[in-house]
Amino acid sequence: MSSTATGVELAHGTRAVVLLEGESDRAALLALAVLRGRDLAAEGVAVLAMGGITNIGHFLDRFGPTGCGITVAGLCDAGEERHVRRHLARTGLGTPTSRTQVEGLGFFVCDTDLEDELIRALGVAAVERVVAAEGELGALRTLRHQPAQRERSAAAQLHRFLGSRGGRKIHYARLLVEALAPDRVPRPLDAVLERVRT
Template sequence: MENAAGHVVVLVEGRSDAVVVEALAEARGLDTTDGIVRVVAMGGVTNIRAHLTRQTREADVHALGLCDAPEERHFLRALQETGRPVTTRREMAALGFFVCVQDLEDELLRALGPEAVEAALSDLGHLSRFRTFQRQPEWRDRRLHDQLHRFAGSGSGRKLALASRLARQLTPATTPRPLAELVEGVLSAVR
């Protein structure tokens, strides 16, 4: 990676995570297109070590990150292997690496509520497909939250489109804690 002095790189698992972080950063006045703050979708959590290794070689780059709770162990191990002696979530946060409770979609669902997610699905033209999904025997008796969570992560391009739509609805009061702390970390790093 080529970076100039004082750059901040935010490492996230996938493109849907990146669009949410970019939207929140831009809402706080950060330009994620100027190269000073870059949000990097790693193409999966198992690539974290390689990305951190690159950042370690570049002293002028401040790396931050966001992961889902089931993948926290990958982040912890990669941080340790790249010279950052952390063992707890709190220590990760002190370095600028934050963990979503279940995953980013769950954070957005809890923050905005099922009604907002259904409205976003309607805007995207996916509500009728969601209603069909709800009638499937294996999903029929599940909580609406669980149905929306599963549906959001299935279907080509749906996860990215929905994440982008929901990110634009977040306010400072509704932004999930890991995302709010990550953006604050980015702001601190560029000041």
């Protein structure tokens, strides 16, 4: 199964796709699947990074009711919810007017984004321990001393740190999920994984 519009080729037998904004979200979801003892590929679930939420329309066209007609689910940031609603309606999945309805269609909203959800779920001290274990506590301290960061909360500084270097968000997405207690997984991340359960 392939698509020129999305540049995606799905394995034979794929029954569902999870659409995620980028590779860090994908890394987090795959890490959670491992922690939950699930083999998504064996279950026929493809986890796709779309390269930005603005691409969701192409992916819904390809895999939704007017395309392959397989199950679609996904995550989005709070600021992108309206964009997702519009494309869910345009591609025939439904006409959600509330967050509850968006989630009823399989798309779960992170406040503010997944990194923020993970920082809140773990707590500042636990995230700092993960950063220290990676040998980057010095880099975090340097960032915190920058004039633009000094007045921000510790959580906001961590959020900025995760996005401050290419590849850092992807690297830490897996590590932060692995550091979570099973009952502390952010609800949107847990919910989207449960949505594609067989």
